[in-house]
Amino acid sequence: MHEALFYTKLENQTVRCDLCPWNCILKAGQNGFCKVRKNTDGKLITHVYNKVAALGVDPVEKKPLYHFFPGKNILSIGEVGCNLRCNFCQNHRISQCRASDFKGFHEITPEEIVTEALKTYNNIGIAYTYNEPLTFYEFLLDTAKLAKQNGLKNAVVSNGYINPKPLKELLSYIDAFNIDLKAFASEFYLKQTKGKLEPVLETLKFIANSNAHLEITNLVIPELNDDEIQFKKMVQWIASELSCEVPLHLSRYFPQHELSKSPTPVETLEKLYDIAKKYLRHVYLGNVSDEKRSSTVCSNCQTTIVTRNRYDTLLKRVDSGGLCKNCGTSNNIVY
Numbered sequence: 001m002h003e004a005l006f007y008t009k010l011e012n013q014t015v016r017c018d019l020c021p022w023n024c025i026l027k028a029g030q031n032g033f034c035k036v037r038k039n040t041d042g043k044l045i046t047h048v049y050n051k052v053a054a055l056g057v058d059p060v061e062k063k064p065l066y067h068f069f070p071g072k073n074i075l076s077i078g079e080v081g082c083n084l085r086c087n088f089c090q091n092h093r094i095s096q097c098r099a100s101d102f103k104g105f106h107e108i109t110p111e112e113i114v115t116e117a118l119k120t121y122n123n124i125g126i127a128y129t130y131n132e133p134l135t136f137y138e139f140l141l142d143t144a145k146l147a148k149q150n151g152l153k154n155a156v157v158s159n160g161y162i163n164p165k166p167l168k169e170l171l172s173y174i175d176a177f178n179i180d181l182k183a184f185a186s187e188f189y190l191k192q193t194k195g196k197l198e199p200v201l202e203t204l205k206f207i208a209n210s211n212a213h214l215e216i217t218n219l220v221i222p223e224l225n226d227d228e229i230q231f232k233k234m235v236q237w238i239a240s241e242l243s244c245e246v247p248l249h250l251s252r253y254f255p256q257h258e259l260s261k262s263p264t265p266v267e268t269l270e271k272l273y274d275i276a277k278k279y280l281r282h283v284y285l286g287n288v289s290d291e292k293r294s295s296t297v298c299s300n301c302q303t304t305i306v307t308r309n310r311y312d313t314l315l316k317r318v319d320s321g322g323l324c325k326n327c328g329t330s331n332n333i334v335y
């Protein structure tokens with residue numbers, strides 16, 4: 001039993017969770033929308049502290065993070081729970097599971113995770129990923145603090161659905177984020193995820209104005225968010241409100257969970273890629289084999305500096321500081 005951060009006690013043992021935009025008001029015994037935080041006798045308790053549902057070593061490219069220590073590994077952990085209800089969720093077995101229903105938890109402390117990360121080969125740190133990591137905020141924060149003390153990097157892969165105050169506290173410890181921008185339409189968010197677009201945009205702006213590295217993933221789903229006009233507005237917004245240097249990953253959808261539409265045609269991804277490249281310097285296709293559109297090209301001299309095919313990464317023209325070996329441009333690569 002671990003008491004949650006960011007909640008307010010109200011009358012008659014009722015509490016309000018202040019972690020994410022749902023701001024769930026919970027009577028004693030009630031679970032939050034995310035299924036992992038519960039009002040227990042007037043206290044908000046997180047039921048996923050010290051509990052890991054998935055742990056593995058992944059290439060950092062798999063998060064996906066293409067401009068953050070390319071070619072390195074990152075120890076990745078996930079739990080259960082999510083504060084959105086995407087009907088296309090690619091990880092629904094853990095994200096949509098109630099903490100009390102999950103049978104495969106591995107009990108582990110932040111100290112044990114950090115020890116594991118320190119002895120993992122070619123590893124830069126810890127990624128909080130697989131389910132929605134902001135729903136295990138307290139465990140994430142404690143692990144990230146300890147990791148930082150030990151010289152490790154922290155990366156969060158998230159839907160960005162969090163309130164500003166807890167995000168601000170987290171930012172001091174997180175080195176990189178990959179945030180899903182699932183569409184650029186409020187109706188899409190309401191209908192397909194049950195959440196709202198606006199808080200995600202606020203999160204993106206907040207991170208872009210911090211010292212943390214930011215990349216964005218957009219899962220392209222046929223007919224739901226592949227409209228070219230809407231997509232163009234999205235990439236224009238990224239360029240003007242965040243930066244044209246923010247890497248954008250266009251990921252191919254495959255049928256999962258409640259959505260049975262056919263996979264995204266590769267031609268659709270290629271068309272959207274061409275639109276995005278007019279506004280953003282670094283755009284990638286994911287979930288497809290396309291070395292050309294997965295590799296990093298220097299935005300100044302057009303030299304291919306990192307080649308990728310799926311998770312095979314080769315640093316061809318990147319120096320030890322992450323700069324292009326040909327012309328010295330940074331290309332927003334953290335290395």
Ligand code: SF4
Nearest residue numbers: 017020023024032034
């Ligand atoms: S984190 Fe969970 S309990 Fe808290 S407001 Fe969000 S959905 Fe509700």
